[in-house]
Amino acid sequence: MANKHLLITIISTSLLYTLLVFGAGFVCGIIRVIFLEPRLDDRYAQLLEMPLMMAVIWRSARIVVSRIKTQTRATGDSEEGKGKYIAVGALALFFFLVTEGGLYALIHRGEGKGWHDWVWDRDPVAGSLFFAMLGVMMALPTILS
Template sequence: MGILRAAATYFALVFGTGFVLGAVRVPFLVPRLGQRTAELLEMPWMALAMVLAARLVVRRQLHGAGPAARAAVGGLALVLMLLAELAVGLLILHRPLQDILIDRDPVSGVVYLALLLLYALLPLLLGRGSTTTAVP
């Protein structure tokens, strides 16, 4: 149950940040700067939110957890993120599935995919060396 709770916490922190940033990006930045530039300006803030959220979860909920547990948290959080993004796109924004999955800007889309990979790996990477071992 600890892995599920940690993944849900990690997901909620990062998704919530993205939701707030998106509420600023879409109405204010996209009309002035365009979709690509607005997304690229948002991405460093999302990366920072991911690092801070992963660090918090690793320290508070996964202290002493091994690499398998931390990797499971990242993987499960990624699944939750992808499901949430699909749900928002389909149910709230009423976008076709093809637009959500395939029709992305070639530059910001690649950066987005790299951030998703980083998102999944951060709990594992930030927890390196934090497992507790018995000392004789």
């Protein structure tokens, strides 16, 4: 029974982490496109947004780690090991990529664009930092635990 509780905790916490980061990114993206990109170009607007998103990722990871520790104590599961934090980070990254890439493909389906375009049609600088930040998003629950 403890394994079932742990699995539910990992999945629900991963979904929460994804929702927090994606939701903040969605709001920031709207603000970026409407207010920043007309004044700056796309690269600089994205780069300006990244410190805020890094703070969101950091805070969201802290919330997630706290939630896992609380759930673990409440269900009597072992608090040993980093496996559950690794699983939450990896699963949250998976959920994020599916959500972001899927939404991109859905919005651009009339143009014949899909996952490949979502990955490769990025500014080389801002796009590289975006994917690096996703790596940080995946690793932070383990680092902060």
